[in-house]
Amino acid sequence: MQSNNGFYGEFGGSYIPEIxxxxxxxxxxxxxxxxxxxxxxxxxxxxxxxxSGRPTPLTFCKNLTEHFGGAQIYLKRExxxxxxxxxxxxxxxxxxxxKRMGKKRVxxxxxxxxxxxxxxxxxxxxxxxxxxxxxxxxxxxxxxxxFWMKQLGATVVPVAxxxxxxxxxxDEALRDWxxxxxxxxxxxxxxxxxxxxxxxxxxxxxxxxEEVKEQSKAxxxxxxxxxxxxxxxxxxxxxxxxxxxEEENVEMIGVEAGGKGLALGxxxxxLSNGLGEKGIAQGFATMFLQDKNGQxxxxxxxxxxxxxxxxxxxxxxxxxxxxxxxxxxxxxEVIDACSLLLKKEGIIPALESxxxxxxxxxxxxxxxxxxxxxxxxxxxxxxxIFNVAKAMNDQTFPEFLEDYLADYKEHLNNDEEA
Amino acid sequence: xxxxANYIAQKRQQKPILSMTHVVYGYPTxxxxxxxxxxxxxxxVDFIEVxxxxxxxxxxxxxxxxxxxxxxxxxxxxxTFLDDMGKxxxxxxxxxxxxxxxxxxxxxxxxxxxxxRAAEINILGLILPxxxxxxxxxxxxxxxxxxxxxxxxxxxxxxKARLEMLASQASGFLYCVARSGVTGHxxxxxxxKQTAMDEYLVHIKAHASAPMGVGFGLRERSHIEALLxxxxxxxxxxxxxxAYNQGGQEEGIKLLxxxxx
Numbered sequence: 001m002q003s004n005n006g007f008y009g010e011f012g013g014s015y016i017p018e019i020x021x022x023x024x025x026x027x028x029x030x031x032x033x034x035x036x037x038x039x040x041x042x043x044x045x046x047x048x049x050x051x052s053g054r055p056t057p058l059t060f061c062k063n064l065t066e067h068f069g070g071a072q073i074y075l076k077r078e079x080x081x082x083x084x085x086x087x088x089x090x091x092x093x094x095x096x097x098x099k100r101m102g103k104k105r106v107x108x109x110x111x112x113x114x115x116x117x118x119x120x121x122x123x124x125x126x127x128x129x130x131x132x133x134x135x136x137x138x139x140x141x142x143x144x145x146x147f148w149m150k151q152l153g154a155t156v157v158p159v160a161x162x163x164x165x166x167x168x169x170x171d172e173a174l175r176d177w178x179x180x181x182x183x184x185x186x187x188x189x190x191x192x193x194x195x196x197x198x199x200x201x202x203x204x205x206x207x208x209x210e211e212v213k214e215q216s217k218a219x220x221x222x223x224x225x226x227x228x229x230x231x232x233x234x235x236x237x238x239x240x241x242x243x244x245x246e247e248e249n250v251e252m253i254g255v256e257a258g259g260k261g262l263a264l265g266x267x268x269x270x271l272s273n274g275l276g277e278k279g280i281a282q283g284f285a286t287m288f289l290q291d292k293n294g295q296x297x298x299x300x301x302x303x304x305x306x307x308x309x310x311x312x313x314x315x316x317x318x319x320x321x322x323x324x325x326x327x328x329x330x331x332x333e334v335i336d337a338c339s340l341l342l343k344k345e346g347i348i349p350a351l352e353s354x355x356x357x358x359x360x361x362x363x364x365x366x367x368x369x370x371x372x373x374x375x376x377x378x379x380x381x382x383x384x385i386f387n388v389a390k391a392m393n394d395q396t397f398p399e400f401l402e403d404y405l406a407d408y409k410e411h412l413n414n415d416e417e418a
Numbered sequence: 419x420x421x422x423a424n425y426i427a428q429k430r431q432q433k434p435i436l437s438m439t440h441v442v443y444g445y446p447t448x449x450x451x452x453x454x455x456x457x458x459x460x461x462x463v464d465f466i467e468v469x470x471x472x473x474x475x476x477x478x479x480x481x482x483x484x485x486x487x488x489x490x491x492x493x494x495x496x497x498t499f500l501d502d503m504g505k506x507x508x509x510x511x512x513x514x515x516x517x518x519x520x521x522x523x524x525x526x527x528x529x530x531x532x533x534x535r536a537a538e539i540n541i542l543g544l545i546l547p548x549x550x551x552x553x554x555x556x557x558x559x560x561x562x563x564x565x566x567x568x569x570x571x572x573x574x575x576x577x578k579a580r581l582e583m584l585a586s587q588a589s590g591f592l593y594c595v596a597r598s599g600v601t602g603h604x605x606x607x608x609x610x611k612q613t614a615m616d617e618y619l620v621h622i623k624a625h626a627s628a629p630m631g632v633g634f635g636l637r638e639r640s641h642i643e644a645l646l647x648x649x650x651x652x653x654x655x656x657x658x659x660x661a662y663n664q665g666g667q668e669e670g671i672k673l674l675x676x677x678x679x
Contacts, residue, residue, distance in 0.1 A: 015521060015548045017477040018571040019598060021580065161483055167474065171483075174476045181575070181601030281474050281522045283548070293495050294526030295473040 001242050001314055003405045006195030008156045009320060011313030013196040016283045023181035024194055030101050031196050034275065035203065036230075040096065047092050048207065051125070052082040056208075058215035058374065062345040064364075066259045071367035073360070074210055074224065075347070075377045076240065082203065086208060086236045087189060089217075093204030095122040105129040105184040109173040111138055111166035111232075112304030112352075113145025114379060115189030120152035130154040135165035138304060145383065163215060167309050170282055186377030190233025191312035194283035196312050198238075205239025212374055213243055219371060226251045226363075229376040231326070232268070232305050232354035234312025237377035241324065242314070250356040251325070254315060255359035257301030258328035268295040268299040270311045271319045271326040279310075302331040302387060303351035305379075329358035335391045337361055338381065350379035351387065422542040422567045422590035425514055426629040426650055428669045429464055434646050437678050438465035438516070438631060440655035441480060443499055444489030445471070450504055451489070451593035457667050459510040461674060466506075466513065467545070467653065470499055473519035477547045481656040481663070484667045496527040504539030516569065517547040537564035545569045551584065565629075569593050574618050585625035591651060592626050594619065596634045602656025619648040642677050652677075 007015050009089075015290035016024060034040040048054040057080065062072040078086035086370065098106055106128050110116030115133040123130035132149055136158040139146050146332040149156050162168040170193075177186040191198040191205070216224050227244060229237035231254040244250040259267035262275065268289070281296060287309045289297045318324040328338070334351060337358035341349050349357060353413035359377045367373065381388065389397040419427070429436055445451050455466055469487035471494060478486070505665050507515050517536060524532050524546060536544060544566060549557065550569060561568045567590025572581050580654060585592055596615065622630060632645050633653030642652045654677065660671040 015550065015553065017547050018550070018574045018576060018584075019477070019595065021550070022575050022577055025577075067549050144452060161480075162473065162487055171476050175479070175600045178477065180597070279522045280548075281520070282476065282526050283474075287521075290522070290526075292526070293493070294523035294524075295490060297473075 001199070001245065003195060003199050006142030008198075008288045008317035010278070011284070011286045011316045012195060012198060013280075013285050014279050014283065015285065016194045017178060019178045020181060023177065026101065026187070027200075028196050030097055031200050034100065035099060040100070044093055044096055045415050047096065048089065052088045052092060053080060054207065055211045055215070056080045057282070058212060061345050062218070064341070067340075068361065068364035070369060071226070071363070071371045071373045072369070073364060074372060074374045076208060076374055078208060078236065078376060078378045079347070079349065079353070079380035083114070083118040083121055084382065085114045085118065085378075086205060086239060087115045087379075088121075089116070089150045089207055089239065090204045090222060090235060091118045091122045091187060094185070094187045094200070095126050095128065096164050098128060098187070099126060101185065103183055105131070105180065106187040107131050107133070107173050107176050107180070107184050108189060109133050109137070109169040110189065111164065111169070111307060112383065113138070113142040113149065114305055114360055114383070116154070116156070117152070118147050119187055119189070120149040120154035122299040123154065124152045131176065132156045133159055133169040133176070135163070135169050136160045137164040138166065138169070142304060142383070150411060166304070166307060167282070167296065170230055173302050174283070182325040190235040191238045192233045192282065192284060192310055192316055197283070201235050202238040202314055203240055205235050206242050207239060208236065208239035208376065212240065216372070216374070223247055223250055224374040225249070225371040226253060226367070226373040227252050227376070228255065228356045228360040228373060230255050230306060230352050231271070231311060231315055232257070232303075232308050232352060232380060236376050238312060238314055239320070240374070240376045245323065253359055253363075254319065254324050254325065254326045256326060256328040256354045257303060257306035257355060258330040259300040259302070265298045266290075266300050267328070268301045268306050268308060269328045271316060272328055276311070282310060284309050284313055286316045302334060302391065303355065305350070305352040327359050329355045331391070333358045335388070338388065339392070347377070348381040349377055350381045351384045351388065352383075353378045420542070420567050420628070422514065423526050423628050425542070426591060430650055433464075434437070435642065435649065436464035436651045437674070438467050438633075438651050438653040439658055439674065440469065440518075440653065442469045442471060442485040442489055442659070443502075444492055445485040446488055446495050448492065448494070449500070451559070452506070453542050454662065454670070455506055455665055456509075457671065458674070459506065459513050461671060462513075463674070464513055464607065465651065467516045467518050467655070468503060470494070470517065470519035470523060471522050477521055477600055478625045479600040479656060481602045481659045485659060493565070496523060500535050500539060500648045503541060514543070515530055515541050516543040516545060517541050523550045529557045531676045533557075533560040533564040534567050541566070543567045543569045544591065547571060551587065553595060561660050566642045567591075571595055572622060574598060581622065584627045585622050588626055588628035591629040591631045592622065593653070594622055594630050594649065596632055596636065597617045599634070601634055602660070615644065616648065623648070639677050
C-alpha cells in the first residue's frame with residue numbers, strides 16, 4: 001500500500017532523532033529503487049523459492065469445515081516457510097537490500113525470537129554480521145530460539161531496561177543504529193517504525209496475499225469471501241490483506257491478543273474496544289497502549305509475537321476507515337483453537353496464528369456454506385511446545401524436563417571430568 | 419533576537435562559555451530532583467535542561483534511560499511538572515530552564531498548551547528530539563506565537579544541505595550533537611566514528627542564525643576547553659548523572675566545578 005509521504009491517514013510518518021535522518025533517507029531511496037528493479041525482484045523471487053520454499057500452499061480443511069458446518073475453511077501455510085514463519089519473506093527482502101546498499105551488518109529486535117532467528121538465518125547465508133536485541137524476559141522465556149541465533153553466529157544482546165520485552169528491544173536496536181548507521185542496517189521485523197519501514201515490510205510480505213489470489217482462483221475459481229490474520233505488529237496481516245484492498249467483496253478481519261482480560265497490562269488490544277489511543281513513539285504515529293500521561297504501558301499475550309504496545313500504522317488506518325474489522329481472542333480461546341487444528345487437520349499452529357484461528361472459528365458456523373474463508377497460518381507451533389504444554393496442563397511434561405535436566409547435568413559433569 | 423538568544427548573548431559578555439546541566443525530573447524522586455536542580459541553580463549554572471521522563475527514550479544512553487524508568491515508578495504529570503518548573507524559574511531569575519522531553523507525553527499534553535504554559539513560567543526553550551522539523555509546522559507556529567524557541571538538533575552525520583537549513587532556522591540556540599550515538603557512555607559507543615569537531619562547528623557557525631550549544635559525551639575539562647571560542651554553551655548530561663549516582667549532589671557539584679571554574 002502506497003503511503004502518502006510516509007503517512008497512512010493520520011498514522012505513520014517518520015519521528016526519529018536527527019542522528020538517524022541520513023540513514024533513513026538512504027533506505028527510503030534504496031527501497032524506491034528496488035521496488036521496480038526487475039533484477040532485484042528476480043533475485044528476491046529466486047531466494048523466496050529456493051531458500052524459503054515459496055510458494056506456500058493454500059490448504060483446504062475438510063474436517064474443520066464439516067466440524068463447524070458453515071464456511072469452507074482454507075489455511076495459507078506460511079508455517080511452511082524456512083524458519084517456520086512468514087518472517088522469512090521480509091528478512092530475505094531486506095537482507096538483499098542491505099547487500100545492495102553495501103552495508104555489512106544487520107541489527108534486529110525480536111520478541112519471541114522468530115524474527116531474530118529468521119534474521120540470523122539470512123545473515124549467515126549472506127555473510128552479514130548480525131546483532132539481535134531481545135528483552136531479558138523474552139531471552140528467558142524463549143531460550144531455544146536464543147540458542148539457535150547464537151549457533152547461527154549472531155550476537156544476542158539481552159535488554160534489561162524497562163519491561164524487558166519487545167518494546168525495549170526495539171528501543172535498544174534504535175540506539176545501536178544511532179551509533180552504527182554508517183555500516184549497519186536496522187532490519188525491522190514488522191510493519192512498524194519510521195517510514196519507509198511499514199511500507200517496505202508490507203511490500204515484501206504482500207507475496208502472501210498475491211499467492212492467495214492466484215491459488216484461490218485456481219482452486220475455486222474466485223477470491224475468498226473473508227480473510228483472517230492475527231495482528232501483533234501487523235506484518236502477516238498486511239501481507240495477506242493488502243493485495244485484496246481493492247476487492248470490495250473481500251472482508252478482512254484482524255485478530256489481536258486479548259490475553260487474560262481487558263484491564264491495562266493484561267492484553268495487547270490496541271485497535272478494538274477503544275483501548276488504544278493515538279500516540280507518537282518508536283519513530284511513528286499509531287494507536288498505542290498508554291496511560292493518560294502518554295507513557296507506554298506493559299502488554300500481555302500468551303503469544304510473545306503479539307505482545308507489543310503499538311501496531312502497524314497501515315492496519316491502524318485501515319481499521320479506522322472501516323476497511324478491516326478488528327476483533328480479539330483470549331489466551332484460553334487461543335489454546336482451544338490450537339488444539340482443534342491439531343486434532344482435526346494434523347497441523348501444529350504457532351500461538352500467534354492460533355489467534356487468527358480462534359477469530360475465524362467464532363464466525364465459521366454462522367457463515368453460509370458456499371462462502372470461503374482464508375486464515376493466515378503465519379507460523380508453525382514447534383517453538384511453543386513449552387507454553388502449550390503448560391497451558392494444556394500436561395502432567396508428564398515436568399517429569400520429562402526434570403529427567404532431561406538431570407541427564408544434561410550429568411553429561412556436562414562427565415565432560416568436565418574427562 | 420529571541421529572548422533566549424538575547425539572554426545568551428548578554429551572559430556571554432562575561433563568560434567564555436555557558437554551562438547547561440541536565441537533570442531528569444522525578445529521579446530518584448520528584449523532591450530529590452527538585453532539590454538537585456535548586457542546588458545547581460545556587461551554584462550559578464546558566465541553564466538547567468530538565469528532562470520530563472518518557473517510557474521509551476530512544477535517543478538516550480543507559481544512564482538517562484535508567485533514571486527515566488526509575489522516575490516513572492511515580493505517576494508524573496506534565497501540569498505538576500510545569501508548576502514545579504515555574505517556581506524554580508521565579509526563584510532563580512538569573513538562570514534559565516530549558517525543557518526536554520520526547521514527543522509522546524508532550525503530544526498528549528498538547529503542543530499548543532505546552533508552548534503557552536512554558537512562556538507563562540519563563541521557560542524559553544523546548545527540546546523534542548524525536549520531532550523532526552518537517553513534521554513541526556503546528557509546533558513552530560505555537561512556539562512563535564508564545565515567543566518560545568523550539569531547539570533543533572544537528573549531528574556530525576546530518577547531510578550538508580540539511581545542516582545548513584537547520585542552522586539557518588535555529589532560534590534560541592542550536593543544539594550541536596558532538597558525536598554519533600545516544601547520550602552518555604554506552605555499549606554502542608565503540609562503533610561510532612570520531613568526527614573532526616572543529617571543522618563541524620566552524621561549518622555550523624557559518625550558517626547558524628542563533629548561538630550554539632554542544633552536548634553528548636562531554637565529561638572532561640579538556641572537552642569543554644576545546645569548545646572555547648567555537649560554541650556558546652557546553653551541555654553536561656550523562657556525566658553529571660553518573661557523578662550524582664556515584665556520590666550524590668556533592669560529587670555532581672565537584673564535577674561541575676572541575677569542568678567550568
